[in-house]
Amino acid sequence: MSASLLLDVQGVSKYFGGLQANEDVSFQVNPGEIVSIIGPNGAGKSTLFSCVTGFHRVDRGRIFFKGREITNQKPHKIGKIGIARTFQVVQVISDMTVLENVMTGGFLKHTRVADVRRKCEEVLAFTGLIEKKSFNALALTISDKKRLEVSMALAMEPELLMLDESMAGLTPVELQEMIALIRKVRSRGVTVVVVEHVMEAVMELSDRVIVLNTGRKIVEGSPQEVVANPEVIRAYLGERYHAVRQ
Amino acid sequence: MHAITGKQLTAGGTALALLIILPLVVSSAFFQHVMILTFMFAMCGVAWSLMGGFAGMFSFGQVAFFGIGAYASSFLLLTFNISPWIGLLAGGIISALMAAAIGYPCSNLRGHYFAIASIAFAEIVRIVFNNWKLVGAAEGLTIPMLKESLANFMFHSSKLPYYYIMLAFLLLAVAVCYYVSTSKMGYYFRAIKESHEVAEVLGVNVVRYRLFAIMISAFLTSMAGTFYAQYILYIDPESVMILPISVQIVLVAMLGGASTVLGPAIGAAILIPLSEYTRAWLGYKGTGVDMIVYGTLITIISMYQPAGVWGSITHLMRRAK
Numbered sequence: 001m002s003a004s005l006l007l008d009v010q011g012v013s014k015y016f017g018g019l020q021a022n023e024d025v026s027f028q029v030n031p032g033e034i035v036s037i038i039g040p041n042g043a044g045k046s047t048l049f050s051c052v053t054g055f056h057r058v059d060r061g062r063i064f065f066k067g068r069e070i071t072n073q074k075p076h077k078i079g080k081i082g083i084a085r086t087f088q089v090v091q092v093i094s095d096m097t098v099l100e101n102v103m104t105g106g107f108l109k110h111t112r113v114a115d116v117r118r119k120c121e122e123v124l125a126f127t128g129l130i131e132k133k134s135f136n137a138l139a140l141t142i143s144d145k146k147r148l149e150v151s152m153a154l155a156m157e158p159e160l161l162m163l164d165e166s167m168a169g170l171t172p173v174e175l176q177e178m179i180a181l182i183r184k185v186r187s188r189g190v191t192v193v194v195v196e197h198v199m200e201a202v203m204e205l206s207d208r209v210i211v212l213n214t215g216r217k218i219v220e221g222s223p224q225e226v227v228a229n230p231e232v233i234r235a236y237l238g239e240r241y242h243a244v245r246q
Numbered sequence: 247m248h249a250i251t252g253k254q255l256t257a258g259g260t261a262l263a264l265l266i267i268l269p270l271v272v273s274s275a276f277f278q279h280v281m282i283l284t285f286m287f288a289m290c291g292v293a294w295s296l297m298g299g300f301a302g303m304f305s306f307g308q309v310a311f312f313g314i315g316a317y318a319s320s321f322l323l324l325t326f327n328i329s330p331w332i333g334l335l336a337g338g339i340i341s342a343l344m345a346a347a348i349g350y351p352c353s354n355l356r357g358h359y360f361a362i363a364s365i366a367f368a369e370i371v372r373i374v375f376n377n378w379k380l381v382g383a384a385e386g387l388t389i390p391m392l393k394e395s396l397a398n399f400m401f402h403s404s405k406l407p408y409y410y411i412m413l414a415f416l417l418l419a420v421a422v423c424y425y426v427s428t429s430k431m432g433y434y435f436r437a438i439k440e441s442h443e444v445a446e447v448l449g450v451n452v453v454r455y456r457l458f459a460i461m462i463s464a465f466l467t468s469m470a471g472t473f474y475a476q477y478i479l480y481i482d483p484e485s486v487m488i489l490p491i492s493v494q495i496v497l498v499a500m501l502g503g504a505s506t507v508l509g510p511a512i513g514a515a516i517l518i519p520l521s522e523y524t525r526a527w528l529g530y531k532g533t534g535v536d537m538i539v540y541g542t543l544i545t546i547i548s549m550y551q552p553a554g555v556w557g558s559i560t561h562l563m564r565r566a567k
Binding site: 055 | 428429430433434436437439440441444445446447448449450451453505563
């Protein structure tokens with residue numbers, strides 16, 4: 001195992017009773033990359049995410065972050081080590097303002113309230129939510145909520161940001177804004193792994209794409225390689241994506 | 247949570263000054279007694295709001311800590327002649343440790359299930375004390391008469407010292423709750439209340455922070471229990487460990503506004519005088535009219551102020567700006 005890897009997932013398997021959600025999945029993430037994990041519904045993308053972030057116990061396999069084993073650590077420990085994540089269904093703290101939500105993440109690395117507030121206002125300026133910092137989190141639109149969730153994750157000052165379907169349900173304009181934001185995040189030195197359904201975003205963003213099907217990794221490569229791969233087309237993209245492209 | 251503004255400081259200072267002067271102006275012993283009970287339940291309500299309102303752990307077992315506080319100081323005084331002030335601290339520490347011991351295995355319980363476990367815990371504590379010979383079992387403990395002095399935590403000629411001590415305790419509870427709610431811990435409590443998953447993702451050790459909330463709450467509630475023992479001078483399980491006290495604490499907090507610092511104090515200021523005066527006016531008839539009136543009033547307030555009285559006040563103040 002190379003020490004320069006940021007994330008190293010080795011042969012992870014996860015079963016729910018008799019259902020195999022992940023079977024012997026391995027992949028690596030280098031510092032500074034944007035890696036996408038794609039696959040049809042039920043392919044095990046979110047399960048894999050939850051295994052890496054400690055929300056599911058893995059049944060087999062090991063996971064390393066910066067050379068340090070994090071297999072089956074508690075989620076809050078993984079957060080402290082430097083991995084932040086968002087959820088497929090947006091999770092914010094409902095009786096807090098936008099700024100307070102972000103500050104809750106900010107307390108991970110700082111303790112003084114004034115420091116945390118200042119840092120988190122910087123984060124909100126970065127993600128474009130600063131104007132709405134006093135809004136109640138529930139009063140935000142879906143796209144702003146997703147932005148808020150990213151802000152909360154960034155406030156933890158992570159080295160690896162894992163986004164679970166942050167582009168789902170966005171309008172084309174909002175989608176472009178989110179893509180731009182993720183690029184900006186990467187240019188700040190944060191490595192990004194996304195689980196995504198929106199192919200437009202995957203094609204535009206990713207350095208590398210990992211394709212899962214029925215719990216197994218079937219292909220890995222550049223976005224262009226992946227969409228040209230017959231196995232991927234058969235397993236996931238199907239006729240519809242071809243139709244869209246023509 | 248915002249920092250205190252100058253205006254709020256002035257308002258708070260004025261209210262405090264009024265509370266200090268009040269018993270000097272109104273010398274009725276019954277009035278002073280009602281105020282003392284109000285402060286006591288306000289303190290318990292504030293302590294409850296830390297775990298129930300902020301951290302979302304809906305406890306109906308607070309009376310266990312109230313009772314342990316009452317028993318710890320009384321037992322130490324009776325048996326070893328230890329000052330009630332030291333008993334106060336000892337009771338707080340024992341309560342906090344008990345809270346941790348019961349809170350840890352309940353780490354994954356939420357909502358109704360936590361509430362049920364808390365009731366069970368308090369009932370177990372009551373039954374144990376009812377049968378525990380060493381602490382007087384069902385006969386309870388009578389606190390020995392000592393010379394009137396602050397050091398002895400005992401006063402015979404006037405209720406005023408009790409009034410001011412309880413007011414000071416309440417201020418301490420409010421200060422602790424305010425400090426906690428505006429610090430990292432307060433943010434973490436509110437994240438835990440929203441969902442354990444959200445909190446964990448943000449790097450919050452949910453088990454540990456839930457224990458912090460329970461332990462701080464238990465310590466403060468225990469202080470109120472010690473005070474009660476020194477004030478009434480007789481305790482038994484049926485007076486300091488029964489479920490209605492837990493319910494009263496929850497009511498005070500919910501009615502006033504559970505996830506606010508001052509809400510429970512407002513709730514106590516409405517509920518306790520209501521309860522005491524309806525009992526004084528109507529209770530002697532033995533028909534339960536006082537409880538009917540009391541219950542009806544609670545229902546009316548809850549229907550029109552679901553966010554708590556304090557919630558409505560802050561809402562009005564915000565609209566007025």
